[in-house]
Amino acid sequence: MRTADATAVFEDSRRFLMDLAYRILGSRSDAEDAVQETFLKWRESDPATLANPRAWLTTLCTRHCIDQLRLGHRARVEYVGTWLPEPIHSETTESPEMLLELSSSLSTAFLLLLERLTPRERAAYLLYEIFDQDYADVARAIGVQEAACRKLVSRARMGLSEGKVRHQPPRERQEQLLEAFHAAIVSGATAGLTALLADEVELCADGGGKVPTLGHILQGKAEVLDFIFGSLRGYWSDYDWLPAELNGGRGVILAHGDEIAASVTFAYDEDGRVSDIYIVRNPEKLAGLGVPN
Structure with missing residues (x-):
């Protein structure tokens, strides 16, 4: 050959x-x-x-x-x-x-x-x-x-x-979540995002010890919402908000120009509510992601 x-x-x-x-x-x-x-x-x-x-x-x-x-x-x-x-x-x-x-x-x-x-x-x-x-x-x-x-x-x-069942809601539902999440970051609007989160929702972040991030997993709607409205809104309000197809679903990339600061993906329960929010901030894991056009 x-x-x-x-x-x-x-x-x-x-x-x-x-x-x-x-x-x-x-x-x-x-x-x-x-x-x-x-x-x-x-x-x-x-x-x-x-x-x-x-x-x-x-x-x-x-x-x-x-x-x-x-x-x-x-x-x-x-x-x-x-x-x-x-x-x-x-x-x-x-x-x-x-x-x-x-x-x-x-x-x-x-x-x-x-x-x-x-x-x-x-x-x-x-x-x-x-x-x-x-x-x-x-x-x-x-x-x-x-x-x-x-x-x-x-x-x-x-x-x-024995783990969580995989669910993939319709894209319309995923887009609704991104819009509600964005509104919460930009304007502090609470109702849309609150309605889309499961009561037992968890939020975790991966900084790899290279950038400041959460040291533990947040559990429950109240704790997660407090973090989003109390911390993320201040950190992320000036970032470019770039919806993207990430890991088989709709997610978002946060960037300053060509520099990526974070990526966010989600998991859903059988009712289409968000069961997990995953934030990656480790620069080594973001290096090859690229800013979507």
């Missing part, structure tokens, strides 16, 4: 590999590194000898991500403050059915749920449940027997079922 052809084969799989790596690792920058490492190994291989190049690439990328999760465990444990996944711009070009599944699996809430799983459970669940690969292919990708793979997926389902 000529070099140009081999590169084309890889490029056909690049988006899939990036989507998989990001969901396994919860980090856009780490996912890009994993995909680049896969590409370098691909260049060293002889694609003409591979019966199924896509399966080979999936296996290589998956195992690299599993290794990275294991190596990164200590860093997660020692992380300063609340750890949140690195925010990522998400596209909306798929069919409505595919969009709903892929979007929900990109959400901050779901990526946090995945943190409960072992690296192999996480990879097996994503490949089988989200990317619709059969057990035989998943087993080959993670390097276990098919029976063991089935057990990994089963354990992952059990682990995730």
